[in-house]
Amino acid sequence: MPELKFIAMGLSVGLAAIGSGIGMGLLVGKALEAIGRNPEATPKIQTNMILGIAFTEALTIFALVIALIIRFV
Protein backbone atom coordinates (compact mmCIF):
# COMPACT_ATOMS: atom_id res chain seq x y z
CA MET A 1 0.00 0.00 0.00
CA PRO A 2 1.75 3.13 -1.15
CA GLU A 3 0.12 5.34 1.47
CA LEU A 4 1.64 3.39 4.32
CA LYS A 5 5.04 3.85 2.72
CA PHE A 6 4.62 7.61 2.76
CA ILE A 7 3.49 7.58 6.37
CA ALA A 8 6.44 5.38 7.29
CA MET A 9 8.86 7.70 5.52
CA GLY A 10 7.57 10.76 7.27
CA LEU A 11 7.36 9.19 10.70
CA SER A 12 10.83 7.70 10.64
CA VAL A 13 12.63 10.91 9.87
CA GLY A 14 10.34 13.02 12.03
CA LEU A 15 10.86 10.91 15.13
CA ALA A 16 14.59 10.63 14.56
CA ALA A 17 14.92 14.37 14.26
CA ILE A 18 13.53 14.87 17.77
CA GLY A 19 16.46 13.24 19.52
CA SER A 20 18.98 14.67 17.14
CA GLY A 21 17.58 18.17 17.49
CA ILE A 22 17.72 18.08 21.27
CA GLY A 23 21.24 16.69 21.16
CA MET A 24 22.54 19.29 18.76
CA GLY A 25 20.85 22.07 20.67
CA LEU A 26 22.62 21.02 23.86
CA LEU A 27 25.90 20.62 22.04
CA VAL A 28 25.89 23.99 20.32
CA GLY A 29 24.63 25.66 23.47
CA LYS A 30 27.56 24.39 25.48
CA ALA A 31 29.94 25.32 22.67
CA LEU A 32 28.61 28.87 22.61
CA GLU A 33 28.96 29.08 26.35
CA ALA A 34 32.55 27.95 26.07
CA ILE A 35 33.25 30.52 23.36
CA GLY A 36 31.70 33.19 25.52
CA ARG A 37 34.03 32.34 28.36
CA ASN A 38 37.14 32.12 26.23
CA PRO A 39 36.84 33.85 22.86
CA GLU A 40 40.47 33.16 22.01
CA ALA A 41 39.89 29.41 21.81
CA THR A 42 37.11 29.82 19.23
CA PRO A 43 38.73 27.81 16.36
CA LYS A 44 39.41 24.82 18.62
CA ILE A 45 35.93 24.91 20.07
CA GLN A 46 34.35 25.29 16.65
CA THR A 47 36.27 22.36 15.23
CA ASN A 48 35.22 20.05 18.03
CA MET A 49 31.67 21.35 17.85
CA ILE A 50 31.42 20.50 14.16
CA LEU A 51 32.76 17.03 14.96
CA GLY A 52 30.12 16.52 17.63
CA ILE A 53 27.40 17.82 15.34
CA ALA A 54 28.36 15.31 12.66
CA PHE A 55 28.02 12.47 15.15
CA THR A 56 24.57 13.44 16.34
CA GLU A 57 23.36 14.32 12.87
CA ALA A 58 24.50 10.92 11.62
CA LEU A 59 21.71 9.29 13.62
CA THR A 60 19.06 11.28 11.78
CA ILE A 61 20.81 10.55 8.51
CA PHE A 62 20.57 6.83 9.25
CA ALA A 63 16.82 7.27 9.69
CA LEU A 64 16.69 9.21 6.42
CA VAL A 65 18.47 6.36 4.64
CA ILE A 66 15.89 3.94 6.00
CA ALA A 67 13.15 6.26 4.79
CA LEU A 68 14.64 6.38 1.31
CA ILE A 69 14.98 2.60 1.28
CA ILE A 70 11.32 2.29 2.25
CA ARG A 71 10.27 4.53 -0.59
CA PHE A 72 12.57 3.60 -3.42
CA VAL A 73 13.43 -0.03 -2.91
Added chain:
Amino acid sequence: MVSIVLVPEQIFAIGAMPVTNSLFTTWVGIGVVIAIVLTVRARLSLVPRGMQLVLESVYTFFANLCESVLGSKALAEKAVPFIASIFIFVFAANIIEVIPGVGTIGIRKEPAHDVEVPVEVTPPALEEFVPETETPTGYYAEPYQVAAPEKIIEEAAEEGHLVPLFRPPSTDLNTTLALALISVVVTQIVGLKALGVRYLSKFINFSNPISFFVGILELISEFAKIISFAFRLFGNIFAGEVLLTVMLMLVPYFVPLPFYGLEVFVAIVQAFIFAALTLIFIKIAITDHHEEEHSAQGRHV
Protein backbone atom coordinates in the same frame (compact mmCIF):
# COMPACT_ATOMS: atom_id res chain seq x y z
CA MET B 1 9.60 11.52 -13.43
CA VAL B 2 12.83 12.24 -11.69
CA SER B 3 15.32 9.44 -11.55
CA ILE B 4 16.00 8.72 -7.90
CA VAL B 5 17.38 5.24 -7.50
CA LEU B 6 19.30 3.89 -4.59
CA VAL B 7 21.44 1.56 -6.66
CA PRO B 8 23.58 3.05 -9.42
CA GLU B 9 22.92 1.64 -12.84
CA GLN B 10 25.43 0.15 -15.21
CA ILE B 11 26.15 2.24 -18.26
CA PHE B 12 28.73 0.15 -20.06
CA ALA B 13 31.07 -2.76 -19.52
CA ILE B 14 34.79 -3.18 -19.95
CA GLY B 15 35.15 -6.80 -20.95
CA ALA B 16 33.38 -8.70 -18.23
CA MET B 17 33.48 -5.91 -15.63
CA PRO B 18 30.35 -3.77 -15.44
CA VAL B 19 30.97 -0.06 -15.07
CA THR B 20 28.28 1.88 -13.23
CA ASN B 21 27.73 5.58 -13.58
CA SER B 22 29.20 6.26 -10.16
CA LEU B 23 32.37 4.32 -10.99
CA PHE B 24 32.70 6.28 -14.23
CA THR B 25 32.27 9.52 -12.31
CA THR B 26 34.89 8.40 -9.79
CA TRP B 27 37.40 7.99 -12.60
CA VAL B 28 36.50 11.39 -14.07
CA GLY B 29 36.82 13.02 -10.62
CA ILE B 30 40.18 11.37 -9.95
CA GLY B 31 41.34 12.49 -13.40
CA VAL B 32 40.37 16.10 -12.68
CA VAL B 33 42.12 16.12 -9.28
CA ILE B 34 45.29 14.62 -10.78
CA ALA B 35 45.18 17.12 -13.63
CA ILE B 36 44.87 20.05 -11.22
CA VAL B 37 47.71 18.82 -9.02
CA LEU B 38 50.03 18.11 -11.96
CA THR B 39 49.33 21.52 -13.44
CA VAL B 40 50.18 23.20 -10.17
CA ARG B 41 53.28 21.10 -9.67
CA ALA B 42 54.66 22.07 -13.05
CA ARG B 43 54.89 25.73 -12.05
CA LEU B 44 55.73 25.78 -8.36
CA SER B 45 56.81 29.07 -6.94
CA LEU B 46 58.24 29.89 -3.54
CA VAL B 47 55.45 32.36 -2.82
CA PRO B 48 52.25 30.46 -3.48
CA ARG B 49 49.39 32.09 -5.26
CA GLY B 50 46.23 30.83 -6.85
CA MET B 51 45.59 27.12 -6.90
CA GLN B 52 48.93 26.39 -5.26
CA LEU B 53 47.83 28.50 -2.31
CA VAL B 54 44.62 26.54 -2.00
CA LEU B 55 46.36 23.17 -2.08
CA GLU B 56 49.03 24.32 0.35
CA SER B 57 46.46 25.60 2.81
CA VAL B 58 44.62 22.28 2.72
CA TYR B 59 47.88 20.46 3.40
CA THR B 60 48.91 22.88 6.15
CA PHE B 61 45.50 22.60 7.78
CA PHE B 62 45.74 18.84 7.94
CA ALA B 63 49.38 18.91 9.01
CA ASN B 64 48.44 21.12 11.95
CA LEU B 65 45.39 19.00 12.76
CA CYS B 66 47.44 15.81 12.73
CA GLU B 67 50.13 17.37 14.88
CA SER B 68 47.63 18.63 17.43
CA VAL B 69 45.81 15.30 17.64
CA LEU B 70 48.72 12.90 17.42
CA GLY B 71 51.09 14.92 19.55
CA SER B 72 54.39 14.65 17.78
CA LYS B 73 55.51 16.08 14.46
CA ALA B 74 57.08 12.81 13.34
CA LEU B 75 53.82 10.93 13.75
CA ALA B 76 51.97 13.76 12.05
CA GLU B 77 54.23 13.56 9.02
CA LYS B 78 53.49 9.86 8.71
CA ALA B 79 49.77 10.34 9.01
CA VAL B 80 49.18 13.43 6.89
CA PRO B 81 49.35 11.80 3.42
CA PHE B 82 46.65 9.29 4.33
CA ILE B 83 44.38 11.75 6.11
CA ALA B 84 44.71 14.50 3.52
CA SER B 85 44.12 11.99 0.71
CA ILE B 86 40.92 10.85 2.37
CA PHE B 87 39.80 14.46 2.64
CA ILE B 88 40.64 15.34 -0.96
CA PHE B 89 39.01 12.23 -2.40
CA VAL B 90 35.85 12.52 -0.31
CA PHE B 91 35.60 16.24 -1.01
CA ALA B 92 35.96 15.69 -4.75
CA ALA B 93 33.39 12.90 -4.59
CA ASN B 94 30.95 15.09 -2.67
CA ILE B 95 31.33 18.30 -4.62
CA ILE B 96 30.52 16.59 -7.91
CA GLU B 97 26.87 16.55 -6.92
CA VAL B 98 26.45 20.33 -7.28
CA ILE B 99 27.95 20.46 -10.77
CA PRO B 100 25.18 21.03 -13.34
CA GLY B 101 24.73 18.05 -15.58
CA VAL B 102 25.43 15.45 -12.95
CA GLY B 103 22.35 13.33 -12.54
CA THR B 104 20.53 15.04 -15.39
CA ILE B 105 22.51 14.20 -18.52
CA GLY B 106 21.98 10.58 -19.30
CA ILE B 107 20.72 7.80 -21.46
CA ARG B 108 17.06 7.08 -21.78
CA LYS B 109 16.50 3.39 -21.57
CA GLU B 110 13.55 1.60 -23.06
CA PRO B 111 10.78 0.67 -20.68
CA ALA B 112 12.36 -1.79 -18.34
CA HIS B 113 10.72 -5.11 -17.99
CA ASP B 114 10.79 -4.96 -14.22
CA VAL B 115 8.84 -1.72 -13.99
CA GLU B 116 5.39 -2.86 -13.05
CA VAL B 117 2.83 -1.16 -15.20
CA PRO B 118 -0.14 -0.98 -12.87
CA VAL B 119 -3.70 -1.28 -13.99
CA GLU B 120 -4.83 1.65 -16.01
CA VAL B 121 -6.40 4.58 -14.34
CA THR B 122 -9.98 4.65 -15.55
CA PRO B 123 -11.10 7.79 -17.30
CA PRO B 124 -14.38 8.98 -15.76
CA ALA B 125 -16.50 8.03 -18.77
CA LEU B 126 -15.85 4.30 -18.37
CA GLU B 127 -16.58 4.08 -14.70
CA GLU B 128 -19.46 1.68 -15.12
CA PHE B 129 -17.10 -0.96 -16.52
CA VAL B 130 -14.65 -0.83 -13.63
CA PRO B 131 -14.48 -4.09 -11.72
CA GLU B 132 -13.77 -3.46 -8.10
CA THR B 133 -10.35 -5.07 -8.21
CA GLU B 134 -8.96 -2.26 -10.35
CA THR B 135 -8.45 0.17 -7.53
CA PRO B 136 -5.19 -0.81 -5.90
CA THR B 137 -6.52 -0.05 -2.44
CA GLY B 138 -9.49 -2.39 -2.75
CA TYR B 139 -10.16 -1.93 0.93
CA TYR B 140 -12.01 1.28 0.24
CA ALA B 141 -15.56 1.05 -0.96
CA GLU B 142 -15.60 4.15 -3.11
CA PRO B 143 -13.18 4.44 -6.05
CA TYR B 144 -10.15 5.97 -4.41
CA GLN B 145 -8.17 8.21 -6.68
CA VAL B 146 -4.55 7.30 -6.21
CA ALA B 147 -4.09 8.35 -9.78
CA ALA B 148 -1.13 10.58 -9.31
CA PRO B 149 1.75 8.20 -8.53
CA GLU B 150 0.53 5.51 -10.88
CA LYS B 151 -0.08 7.83 -13.76
CA ILE B 152 3.48 9.06 -13.36
CA ILE B 153 4.79 5.50 -13.23
CA GLU B 154 2.72 4.71 -16.28
CA GLU B 155 4.16 7.61 -18.21
CA ALA B 156 7.62 6.73 -17.07
CA ALA B 157 7.08 3.14 -18.09
CA GLU B 158 6.00 4.27 -21.52
CA GLU B 159 8.90 6.59 -22.19
CA GLY B 160 11.55 4.63 -20.32
CA HIS B 161 13.51 6.02 -17.44
CA LEU B 162 16.58 8.19 -17.48
CA VAL B 163 19.87 6.61 -16.54
CA PRO B 164 22.21 9.43 -15.57
CA LEU B 165 25.67 9.33 -17.05
CA PHE B 166 27.30 10.91 -14.01
CA ARG B 167 26.48 10.17 -10.41
CA PRO B 168 28.39 11.50 -7.42
CA PRO B 169 30.58 8.68 -6.11
CA SER B 170 29.50 9.25 -2.52
CA THR B 171 25.92 8.41 -3.41
CA ASP B 172 27.03 4.88 -4.16
CA LEU B 173 27.04 2.78 -1.03
CA ASN B 174 29.84 0.69 -2.53
CA THR B 175 32.20 3.65 -2.56
CA THR B 176 31.41 4.81 0.95
CA LEU B 177 31.59 1.28 2.29
CA ALA B 178 34.97 0.81 0.63
CA LEU B 179 36.25 4.04 2.16
CA ALA B 180 34.96 3.02 5.57
CA LEU B 181 36.62 -0.37 5.31
CA ILE B 182 39.90 1.25 4.27
CA SER B 183 39.71 3.63 7.21
CA VAL B 184 38.98 0.99 9.82
CA VAL B 185 41.42 -1.60 8.48
CA VAL B 186 44.24 0.95 8.29
CA THR B 187 43.44 1.96 11.87
CA GLN B 188 43.79 -1.66 12.99
CA ILE B 189 47.05 -2.09 11.08
CA VAL B 190 48.51 1.09 12.56
CA GLY B 191 47.45 0.00 16.03
CA LEU B 192 49.01 -3.43 15.58
CA LYS B 193 52.21 -1.91 14.25
CA ALA B 194 52.50 0.61 17.09
CA LEU B 195 51.58 -1.63 20.00
CA GLY B 196 52.40 -5.08 18.72
CA VAL B 197 50.29 -7.94 19.93
CA ARG B 198 49.23 -5.95 22.98
CA TYR B 199 46.84 -4.10 20.68
CA LEU B 200 44.69 -7.21 20.68
CA SER B 201 44.37 -7.04 24.43
CA LYS B 202 42.01 -4.15 23.83
CA PHE B 203 39.53 -6.64 22.44
CA ILE B 204 40.33 -9.94 24.11
CA ASN B 205 41.13 -9.43 27.73
CA PHE B 206 40.75 -12.17 30.30
CA SER B 207 42.05 -10.37 33.36
CA ASN B 208 38.62 -9.75 34.87
CA PRO B 209 35.03 -10.24 33.68
CA ILE B 210 34.40 -6.55 33.22
CA SER B 211 37.39 -6.16 30.94
CA PHE B 212 36.22 -9.16 28.97
CA PHE B 213 32.84 -7.56 28.47
CA VAL B 214 34.40 -4.23 27.55
CA GLY B 215 36.58 -6.05 25.03
CA ILE B 216 33.54 -7.57 23.37
CA LEU B 217 31.94 -4.13 23.24
CA GLU B 218 35.06 -2.68 21.65
CA LEU B 219 35.00 -5.36 18.99
CA ILE B 220 31.38 -4.65 18.18
CA SER B 221 32.10 -0.96 18.14
CA GLU B 222 34.75 -1.45 15.45
CA PHE B 223 32.11 -2.95 13.19
CA ALA B 224 29.70 -0.22 14.15
CA LYS B 225 32.33 2.28 13.03
CA ILE B 226 32.38 0.76 9.56
CA ILE B 227 28.60 0.98 9.27
CA SER B 228 28.53 4.46 10.74
CA PHE B 229 31.23 5.84 8.43
CA ALA B 230 29.61 4.34 5.35
CA PHE B 231 26.07 5.43 6.11
CA ARG B 232 26.93 8.88 7.40
CA LEU B 233 28.63 9.85 4.15
CA PHE B 234 26.14 8.00 1.95
CA GLY B 235 23.10 9.38 3.73
CA ASN B 236 24.29 12.98 3.74
CA ILE B 237 25.24 13.12 0.08
CA PHE B 238 22.41 10.95 -1.26
CA ALA B 239 19.81 12.87 0.71
CA GLY B 240 21.38 16.08 -0.57
CA GLU B 241 21.09 14.84 -4.12
CA VAL B 242 17.43 13.90 -3.60
CA LEU B 243 16.79 17.28 -2.00
CA LEU B 244 18.34 19.15 -4.92
CA THR B 245 16.46 17.04 -7.45
CA VAL B 246 13.13 17.61 -5.72
CA MET B 247 13.74 21.35 -5.26
CA LEU B 248 14.68 21.75 -8.89
CA MET B 249 11.61 19.81 -9.91
CA LEU B 250 9.36 22.02 -7.81
CA VAL B 251 10.79 25.50 -8.47
CA PRO B 252 13.53 25.53 -11.09
CA TYR B 253 14.60 29.17 -10.71
CA PHE B 254 16.37 30.90 -7.78
CA VAL B 255 14.75 29.00 -4.94
CA PRO B 256 17.21 26.05 -5.04
CA LEU B 257 20.17 28.40 -4.56
CA PRO B 258 20.26 28.22 -0.73
CA PHE B 259 20.07 24.45 -1.04
CA TYR B 260 23.09 24.47 -3.33
CA GLY B 261 24.91 26.50 -0.69
CA LEU B 262 23.88 23.96 1.94
CA GLU B 263 25.14 21.12 -0.23
CA VAL B 264 28.54 22.74 -0.73
CA PHE B 265 28.80 23.22 3.03
CA VAL B 266 27.76 19.63 3.66
CA ALA B 267 30.32 18.40 1.11
CA ILE B 268 33.16 20.16 2.90
CA VAL B 269 32.01 19.21 6.39
CA GLN B 270 31.43 15.53 5.59
CA ALA B 271 34.84 15.22 3.95
CA PHE B 272 36.43 16.84 7.00
CA ILE B 273 34.46 14.62 9.35
CA PHE B 274 35.60 11.47 7.56
CA ALA B 275 39.26 12.51 7.69
CA ALA B 276 39.14 13.84 11.25
CA LEU B 277 37.34 10.80 12.63
CA THR B 278 39.85 8.49 10.97
CA LEU B 279 42.62 10.53 12.56
CA ILE B 280 41.01 10.37 15.99
CA PHE B 281 40.48 6.62 15.75
CA ILE B 282 44.12 6.18 14.74
CA LYS B 283 45.13 8.22 17.77
CA ILE B 284 42.97 6.05 20.02
CA ALA B 285 44.44 2.90 18.45
CA ILE B 286 48.05 3.88 19.06
CA THR B 287 47.44 5.06 22.61
CA ASP B 288 48.60 2.50 25.08
CA HIS B 289 46.08 2.37 27.89
CA HIS B 290 47.89 -0.05 30.13
CA GLU B 291 51.03 2.00 30.30
CA GLU B 292 49.03 5.00 31.36
CA GLU B 293 47.44 2.99 34.13
CA HIS B 294 50.73 1.61 35.34
CA SER B 295 52.50 4.94 35.20
CA ALA B 296 49.64 6.57 37.07
CA GLN B 297 49.84 3.92 39.76
CA GLY B 298 53.60 4.27 39.88
CA ARG B 299 53.32 7.95 40.57
CA HIS B 300 51.09 7.43 43.54
CA VAL B 301 53.65 5.23 45.26
